[in-house]
Amino acid sequence: MKRTRHTPEQIIRKLREAERLLATGKELEEVCRSLEISVQTYHRWKAQSQAVPSHREQLYDPDVVAHPSTPDPIGQAVMGTAGPWTT
Numbered sequence: 472m473k474r475t476r477h478t479p480e481q482i483i484r485k486l487r488e489a490e491r492l493l494a495t496g497k498e499l500e501e502v503c504r505s506l507e508i509s510v511q512t513y514h515r516w517k518a519q520s521q522a523v524p525s526h527r528e529q530l531y532d533p534d535v536v537a538h539p540s541t542p543d544p545i546g547q548a549v550m551g552t553a554g555p556w557t558t
Contacts, residue, residue: 482516489513
């Protein structure tokens, strides 16, 4: 079987879909099969997503990227427009 690399956006989208399907009462194996990922991959992604701060997850959320409601502190720091320490 060909190995597929998923983008962070795809991973978050699949994790959210998995949570939605699990909430409806489906078994984890069935959910993973429908998302075309292994159960091991699901658990690895879940652990990694919990280790990532929530603001990083929002950066990959298509809704937040399309309609940001708060300024992006990471983007401001990169652009040099964050805080009083910039000139």
